[in-house]
Amino acid sequence: MDSLDYSQQVRDRFERPANAGRLLGPVISGAAGEEGLGTRVEFDFRLRSGTVEESAFRVYGCPHAIAAASWVAENARDRRLDDTSWMDPLRLAALLEVPEHKLGVLLVVQDALEAAAAKFDQSEDR
């Protein structure tokens, strides 16, 4: 697979990224990465009793970063934010057919999710 040859799932999520945008009001947010280094990921989660009711993401990054953040935002729904073990970068890489040299991008996505989880841990809503 060359650098611009993406899997169908990456193409679909790049073209129609589910949950892209920003949530306002009382939300838990998490971010990781830097635009200057090529990838920046931000998540917003609206919770009810610690469970994700609504989610949104923003990404500056390659198509793999966009697809991965979209997948995480979508799959976080109805899960507790204090458990992020379901987000396994290697399994997600296999699912999206992300090449090995791009695994770092998925780690940034994971870091953004865990940053939100850490904020939740410290919040009064817990």
Place this chain on the structure above:
Amino acid sequence: MICSKDIIYMDYAATTPVDDRVARLMCECMTREGVFANPASRSHQLGRDAQGRVEMARHEIASLLGASQTEIIWTSGATESDNLALKGVAHSLQDQGRHLITSKTEHKAVLDTARQLEREGFDVSFLIPADQGRVTAEQVAAELRDDTILVSIMHANNETGVVSDIASIGKLCRERGILFHVDAAQSAGKLPIDVEEMCVDLLSVSGHKIYGPKGIGALYVRSCPATRLEPLIHGGGHERGMRSGTLPTHQIVGMGEAFRLARHQMEPETHKLTGLRDRFWAGISKLGGVLLNGHRDARIPGILNVSIEGVEGESLLFALRELAVSSGSACTSASREASYVLRALGRSDQLAQSSIRFSIGRYTTEDEIDRAVAIVAEQVHRLRGLAPKTPVTSDREAG
């Protein structure tokens, strides 16, 4: 207009399609009814016919450059021409000196050859263009040494289209008795070139950049005073001993016709391309955060290199896949590294990564330009809308 998989071709700086008139002439030199014989076979009429076609083509190359027919050496392309010029001079004149000057924004064909010469013990000064991508005579003068044997500066840059003041650098080199090589792969047929007026001693050109075939190029080698070159390829003594190997008649005839057409069409084509380029720039610059790379005025009309703020380079290139464009030069874009040319011009890694080279040519239409502007606008808005820095305007921003 080029219709291929509904993609708008905007990569003329990488290569051009062969002009129909060129292709027809080439076909006459391939099959048994045509001029297929070896041009070196002067013992029979068929060989002499082929030699005649080769010499007619050589005349066309010389005419476009203001050179004499005997000063044109056929090669496999501009990369080989650059190699022959740099290594040929260095190996021939190494007893007189071992210092060369070039710039950091040259094509890899010059840069990698210069680095090879460094490995062989030569000393190379790499200039960083001072004037928005232009190398100046003053910069070259500051680096000249008693042991400098060659200066190599490109005419038009392949990534940015920026044109350096070749005539001033040539005059300086001539005054100091130092050979001057110019890579003119991007400028031949697009800008007037006169090797006499510009004081150029060696000049590389290619067929496929101006609607001729790939796999053929030429090196102009000044004959008076004679320029000594150590050949790279031995065997047969073709091309005055400087480049052996059977001449590919069909490719040479194609390149000759392409150069003839370019000479006759240069003025109207320049006018047309300048208008299309300005139309495209007017369209995409309205997006905001679109930065022109390189000198605003000293440039060839067919290339527009821009950095687009707020979008990541790989996503931008993929989002623009309805356009055949390059990220950096085609020769390096496979590596996905930030363009070394744009980095040398002072662009950050991030902006260099988010740069696109749009290059237009003979078959580009106004309709294609307008469609391309619409595609760029739509995709840049979309990608910027996904990015973290998007301002908040509603409860949920659409992605």
